[in-house]
Amino acid sequence: xxxxEDAKHALVPDGRGRKMFNSLxxxxxxxxxxxxxxxxxxxxxxxxxxxxxxxxxEVREGDGILGGQRGPExxxxxxxxxxxxxxxxxxxxxxxxxxxxxxxDMLEGYRQSAYDDExxxxxxxxxxxxxxxxxxxxxAADALEVKRQAVKKRFPKP
Numbered sequence: 173x174x175x176x177e178d179a180k181h182a183l184v185p186d187g188r189g190r191k192m193f194n195s196l197x198x199x200x201x202x203x204x205x206x207x208x209x210x211x212x213x214x215x216x217x218x219x220x221x222x223x224x225x226x227x228x229x230e231v232r233e234g235d236g237i238l239g240g241q242r243g244p245e246x247x248x249x250x251x252x253x254x255x256x257x258x259x260x261x262x263x264x265x266x267x268x269x270x271x272x273x274x275x276x277d278m279l280e281g282y283r284q285s286a287y288d289d290e291x292x293x294x295x296x297x298x299x300x301x302x303x304x305x306x307x308x309x310x311x312a313a314d315a316l317e318v319k320r321q322a323v324k325k326r327f328p329k330p
Contacts, residue, residue, distance in 0.1 A: 173194060174212070178221060186199065187201050188200050197210075202221075231255070234257030236259050279330070
């Protein structure tokens with residue numbers, strides 16, 4: 173995003189009345205003329221004003237769904253357009269025997285998904301078992317067992 177400013181960093185609408193524009197291919201100058209293949213920096217103005225094309229930095233507030241924007245505004249020496257997002261949604265609660273009708277039937281899938289997410293997949297377990305039994309190195313197996321027990325605690329048998 174780009175905009176036109178004067179020497180005092182005041183926003184100057186382009187020749188179409190827009191505050192910002194997406195491209196520098198054709199810039200409609202405030203004096204009514206057009207500049208093709210413009211670049212960031214000084215902008216010729218028939219009325220003799222000192223104008224500049226500047227790039228607008230996008231700033232993000234929040235982590236959820238886009239709800240609007242604020243700006244452009246001149247902050248700390250640069251133009252900013254603030255995109256306003258809602259708060260991040262809460263992750264869904266884990267299913268429990270009390271809250272899920274078919275929990276017992278789904279337990280294996282819940283645990284398997286959690287094992288994979290935690291890095292305790294079947295392949296990781298096989299490698300850790302090999303290292304423990306054949307190579308006599310139990311570090312990986314011990315770390316995976318801690319993760320497995322945490323998953324079992326999260327998803328207890330009914």
